[in-house]
Amino acid sequence: MNTLGESPHRPLFPRGPGLGARALVLMLVCGSLMAAELRGEPVAAPRQWLAVALDPLVWVADIPVQLGRIREHLRSRRQLIRENAWLRQRQLQLQSQLQRYAALGAENSRLRELLDASSRLADKVAVADIIAANQDPYRQQITLDKGERHGVYRGQALVDANGVLGQIVQVYPSTSVGLLLTDPDHGIPVEINRNGLQATALGQGSGQRLRLPFLPANAEIRKGDLVVSSSLGGRFPAGYPVARVESVHYTAGGHFKEAIAIPAAGIGHGRQALLVWSERPVLDPLQAGEAAAAEAHQAPAAVSATAGPAPAAADPPSSPNP
Secondary structure (H helix, E strand, O other), X not given: OOOOOOOOOOOOOOOOOOHHHHHHHHHHHXXXXXXXXXXXXXXXXXXXXXXXXXXHHHHHHHHHHHHHHHHHHHHHHHHHHHHHHHHHHHHHHHHHHHHHHHHHHHHHHHHHHHHHHHXXXXXXXXXXXXXXXXXXXXXXXXXXXXXXXHOOOOOOEEEOOOOEEEEEEEEOOOOEEEEEOOOOOOEEEEEEOOOOOEEEXXXXXXXXXXXXXXXXXXXXXXXXXXXXXXXXXXXXXXXXXXXXXXXXXXXXXXOEEEEEEEEOOOOOOOOEEEEEEOOOOOOOHHHHHHHHHHHHHHHHHHHHHHOOXXXXXXXXXXXXXX
C-alpha cells in the first residue's frame, strides 16, 4: 500500500547523477582525449568512426541550408528569365527605332540633295511628297501632295536631285499626278551634252530605260554620253541631266540610229520630288486650243471697235448726221 505523497507509478528511467557530475565526466573525457592527442597516441581511427557515425546527422542538419540555397537559386533563375524577356523586348524596340532613324537619315540626305539641286536651278522650285504610285507596270505615274491651290499647273516639270523625273499631267485642288520619263506616252526634247545633237527621249514603260529613236545615221553619239534637257518647248529646265547613253543600235543599210539610255533621276526611288516653275508656264494642248479659239472669236469685235464710224455713203440720205 502506498503511503501519502508517493506516486503510484514508478518512472521508466530512474533519476541518474546530477548535472554537475555529468559535466565533470564530460570534462574528464575531453581532457583525456586532448592529452592523448598531444602525446601522439593513435586517436585517428576512433575519430574516423565517430565522423562516419555522425555523418547522417550532419546531412540531416544541413537539409534546411540546402533547401534555402535551392530556393534562392530558383528565385534567381525566375528573375533572370524575366530580365531576359524584358531585354529581348527592349532590343526589338531599339532595333525598330534604329531602323526608323536610319530611314530618317536617308530621307534627310535625299532632302539635302534636293535642296542642293534647287540651288542649281534658276527657276522657282518647291519640294512635294510622293503620296502614291501607279501599280500598273505599263503606266509610270505618281501622285504628289501639291495641287492647284499651291500653284501647280499642267505641264510643270518634275525633277529630283539627279535629273528630270517627268511632268505634271493632271491637277486637282490639293494633289496632282505626274507622268514619269519612262512612261510610254512621255517624250522630252533632249540634246547630247558633248556635241549638242538634238533628239527626243521616249519612255519604254519598263521604268529602267529611255530610247532616242530616229537619230541620223551619221550622228556622233556613243556609249556614256550624257543626255541633258533641251530648251525647246520651254517646259523643262535647260541643261538638266536626263539620262546617260547605254548602247547605240544601227541597222546596216538603214537611215537612222537608235540609242538606249539609262535615266539619271531615281525613277521609283525616294519620296520627294521638285516642282519647277518656269518663267512662262506652258499651256497643255487643250488649254492652248481653247485660248486660240477664244482669241479668234474676239478678233472681229476688236476690229469693228477700232475701225471707227462707218462711211457717210453708207448712211441713208434722210437721216441727219449727228
